[in-house]
Amino acid sequence: NAGVTQTPKFRVLKTGQSMTLLCAQDMNHEYMYWYRQDPGMGLRLIHYSVGEGTTAKGEVPDGYNVSRLKKQNFLLGLESAAPSQTSVYFCASKAGFGPGYFGEGSWLTVV
Amino acid sequence: GENVEQHPSTLSVQEGDSAVIKCTYSDSASNYFPWYKQELGKRPQLIIDIRSNVGEKKDQRIAVTLNKTAKHFSLHITETQPEDSAVYFCAASRPGGTSYGKLTFGQGTILTVHP
Numbered sequence: 234n235a236g237v238t239q240t241p242k243f244r245v246l247k248t249g250q251s252m253t254l255l256c257a258q259d260m261n262h263e264y265m266y267w268y269r270q271d272p273g274m275g276l277r278l279i280h281y282s283v284g285e286g287t288t289a290k291g292e293v294p295d296g297y298n299v300s301r302l303k304k305q306n307f308l309l310g311l312e313s314a315a316p317s318q319t320s321v322y323f324c325a326s327k328a329g330f331g332p333g334y335f336g337e338g339s340w341l342t343v344v
Numbered sequence: 345g346e347n348v349e350q351h352p353s354t355l356s357v358q359e360g361d362s363a364v365i366k367c368t369y370s371d372s373a374s375n376y377f378p379w380y381k382q383e384l385g386k387r388p389q390l391i392i393d394i395r396s397n398v399g400e401k402k403d404q405r406i407a408v409t410l411n412k413t414a415k416h417f418s419l420h421i422t423e424t425q426p427e428d429s430a431v432y433f434c435a436a437s438r439p440g441g442t443s444y445g446k447l448t449f450g451q452g453t454i455l456t457v458h459p
Contacts (some may be wrong), residue, residue, distance in 0.1 A: 262385070264445050273353070275433060276449040291446070292345075323387065327445055332378045339400040 235259055239324050239336035246314045246343045254339050255322030255342070256310040262334075264327045265307040269320040270338075276323065277305065282307055314343045346371040348436050350450025358458050363424050365453045367434035368416040374436040377417045378447070379408060384429045391432075392419070424457045431455070 237258045246252055256265065263284050268276040278291030281298040281327035288299045296318060298310045307326075311318060319342050347370040357363050358367045367377075375396035380388035394401045394417065399407050405424075410417040421428055433456050435447040 266446070268449075273451060275350075275451040278446060278448075280447060325447075331376070331445075332390040332393055333445075333447055335389070337387050 237324055237326055237334050237336040239322075239339050241339060242337065243340045245340070246311070246341065247305075248316060248343060250314050251310065251312050252314065253311075254322055254324075254341075256307045256309070256326075256336055257305055258307075258324075258326040258334075259305065260326060260328070260334065261304070262328045265301065266295035266325045266327075266333065267297070267307065267309045268323045268325065269293065270323060271320050275331075279309065279322075311341075314341075316343045319343045325337060346374060346436055346438070346448040348434060348448050348450040350434050350453055352453060353451065354454045354456070356456045356458065357424050359424060359426060361418075361424055363421045363428070363455055363457075365419045365432055365434070365455070366416060367380075367418070367436075367450050368414075369436040369448075370415070371436070371438060372415065373438045375409070375439055376437040377410060378435050378437075379419050380433045380435065381434065382452075384430075388433060421455075426453075426457050426459050429457045436440055 267279040282301040285304040300308045305322040322339045324336040327333040350367045378393035381391045382388040405422045407420040431452045434450040
């Protein structure tokens with residue numbers, strides 16, 4: 234049972250480049266989330282999904298897009314990366330009312 | 345929306361002492377409060393959680409207390425050990441509906457336990 238898996242784990246991008254982070258969960262959870270973690274600011278919600286084919290904006294959605302074409306996968310896209318998007322990105326999934334289970338994180342640096 | 349404030353931002357204790365981290369929340373409808381531990385370079389991992397129909401919950405050296413009237417909850421770690429050193433996050437969530445189980449996190453507390 235892998236739980237929540239994120240790929241890639243590390244990536245360096247040049248300003249203006251695009252990329253996609255993949256989150257996959259094997260727990261049949263309905264809800265999935267993308268957070269970013271910056272020093273001193275905790276975990277901030279970027280986008281979330283309440284089921285296959287649905288997405289919604291979180292606290293800091295600007296500059297990101299998401300898709301959930303399959304229940305087990307939640308993709309986070311950066312169309313034109315900016316240095317301000319240098320961060321650690323965590324995906325999480327949960328089965329409604331209860332704790333979230335996090336992936337191992339993706340370290341993104343935009344130069 | 346929900347706002348969660350966490351204090352202190354850093355906490356340093358001697359091995360064997362107790363540590364207390366406090367969080368306040370703004371949304372009176374929140375009814376689920378988990379605590380996560382995050383070691384350096386690792387993912388946040390759930391260590392204990394509490395629901396609003398319970399005032400206190402214990403799990404070995406860890407306990408969480410909840411005061412719904414005052415809208416605050418606290419993490420208590422007794423007999424601290426060096427391996428307890430990590431960043432601790434509190435979070436709050438409303439039940440279903442438009443919140444969709446979203447967790448709002450506090451800013452984190454860096455706990456250092458000195459041998």
